[in-house]
Amino acid sequence: MALVKDNILLQVVRGTLGDQITIYERNGQIIMAKKRGPSKKKPTKKQLEARYKMQVAAAYARVIIQDPEIKAYYKSLAGPGQNAYNMAVKDAYKSPEVQNIRFEESTVVVTAKDEFRVAEVDVRVVDPAGDILERGKAVLGRNSVEWYYKAASLPVGGKVIVVAVDLPGNETVREVKLE
Structure with a gap:
């Protein structure tokens, strides 16, 4: 993984180049990394449970942020690089x-x-x-x-x-x- 600084070309490029490099932006920084492929291992029971829980949390977030009041509530709790959707997923993922x-x-x-x-x-x-x-x-x-x-x-x-x-x-x- 490499952090890119002051490169005019990479300021506008995002995505995968060939099957080798992925360029993306996170929290305002441009990152170049080796392209990851799918895992060849069979997922464990815990991984399958976590994936299902994340699917449910994401479905909740997609629906709930349609309500302007709740979206504003979650947005008020978001930090740098986060948004209302992220906060709604986080809330749905954990129980009280x-x-x-x-x-x-x-x-x-x-x-x-x-x-x-x-x-x-x-x-x-x-x-x-x-x-x-x-x-x-x-x-x-x-x-x-x-x-x-x-x-x-x-x-x-x-x-x-x-x-x-x-x-x-x-x-x-x-x-x-x-x-």
Whole structure:
């Protein structure tokens, strides 16, 4: 790979020359590199999963940036050399993280984070027999990280199931047994 500086000819040339050299631009720099060919190895299961996940993320990004408000949101988060599409793909590729679940009397406090934003947190209270006693949406706190859900009761031996959802719809489920 070579970085090209001050070459008038290569300022306008992009693409592959023969089957030998590829010229492209990234972040304002012109790069010349040996042309890569397709791999001769069979993809692993993890590679196939990653390719599928990327296809889904790219499909989400193509659709979601048609909405001017969401496109503006993603564009505001883009850094140098990035655009709204890149940010939408990045957001769709990763699920939110439920970092902590704690109880303050009958209130369930969920700490959920995402690189972009957590859209909603759903809380279910389940009794020891496995029946759902109640469910509802948690309310985002002032710190934009903690979500609060006021439960009618938290039965001993039951569990609380928390589902954090981000803007693209990725879900993360976490359970806590009640003691």
